[in-house]
Amino acid sequence: xxxxxxVAPPAxxxxxxDHRLLKVNTKDKxxxxxxxxxKENVKNAFVFCxxxxxxxLLGRWLxxxxxxxxxxxxxxxxxxRTETLQAFKDGKIVLLxxxxxxxxxxxxxxxSHVFNFDVPFNADDYVHRIGRTGRAGQSGKAWSLIxxxxxxxxxxxxxxxxxxxxxxxxxxxxxxxxxxxAEPRVLPQKKDKPQKDKPSxxxxxxxxxx
Numbered sequence: 001x002x003x004x005x006x007v008a009p010p011a012x013x014x015x016x017x018d019h020r021l022l023k024v025n026t027k028d029k030x031x032x033x034x035x036x037x038x039k040e041n042v043k044n045a046f047v048f049c050x051x052x053x054x055x056x057l058l059g060r061w062l063x064x065x066x067x068x069x070x071x072x073x074x075x076x077x078x079x080x081r082t083e084t085l086q087a088f089k090d091g092k093i094v095l096l097x098x099x100x101x102x103x104x105x106x107x108x109x110x111x112s113h114v115f116n117f118d119v120p121f122n123a124d125d126y127v128h129r130i131g132r133t134g135r136a137g138q139s140g141k142a143w144s145l146i147x148x149x150x151x152x153x154x155x156x157x158x159x160x161x162x163x164x165x166x167x168x169x170x171x172x173x174x175x176x177x178x179x180x181x182a183e184p185r186v187l188p189q190k191k192d193k194p195q196k197d198k199p200s201x202x203x204x205x206x207x208x209x210x
Contacts, residue, residue: 012161013127017134019142021154021167026147030061032170033117036143037067037095044088045113046132047097050121058117059097069095072102100125109135116144119153123160 013019024032033047047062049055052073059071070084070093081102088096089108100120111133120126126144133140146154146167158164 013130013142014134016138017130017140017142019130019144019165021144021146021165023167023169024145024147026149028170029117029145029147030058032145033115034062034065035170036115040113040141040143042094043110043112044091044094044108045096045115046103046111046129047095047115047117048103048120048129049097049099050118052099054118055097055099062095062097067095068093069097072096072098074099074101100129103132104128106132108132110138111135112140114140114142116142119144119146119150119157121153123153123156126157127160 022032022036037045047058047069049058052075055071055073059069062069070087072081072084072088076084084093084096085106085108087093097117114130114133116126116129120129130140130142133142144165154165
């Protein structure tokens with residue numbers, strides 16, 4: 001008797017997740033991410049990097065910029081990972097910068113955003129990443145920062161999800177700098193030269209010629 005074999009459809013993002021792409025220049029990626037976080041109403045978010053060293057670097061950079069951020073990756077000792085994850089769940093950390101391995105299997109409810117600082121090498125990982133938000137019927141938002149070097153990776157993602165992903169272009173950004181205010185130039189005041197006392201002539205002391 002013939003048997004029917006069904007193949008599970010490829011993973012697809014939940015309908016509750018509004019996911020978008022943002023085209024950026026490579027040198028502007030950190031600043032584009034900073035601007036996105038400032039623009040979006042972020043309650044808490046996963047920020048994904050492809051490499052563990054970038055997880056640490058980006059986590060420190062965001063913290064230096066005044067964000068509540070911490071890193072989570074596989075090279076951390078278990079106690080530190082548990083402590084960091086609990087702080088994220090408790091709302092003490094807003095941005096959890098992490099790798100794919102560290103985020104697999106994490107059950108964190110109420111995550112408002114996902115930011116892909118790096119486009120994942122595997123299209124399936126894209127679906128897993130943005131699936132950290134929009135859970136239990138809640139809405140969520142996911143942004144992926146893409147450069148011209150990511151064209152093939154993005155094409156694989158679009159093929160997997162079966163539709164085009166809305167794409168925006170970021171303006172060139174650089175480090176925010178404070179305006180330089182010229183200090184008022186103070187001209188040196190002219191000092192009056194001290195007048196020398198002229199010796200007074202004492203006519204009584206003069207020796208007149210005789």
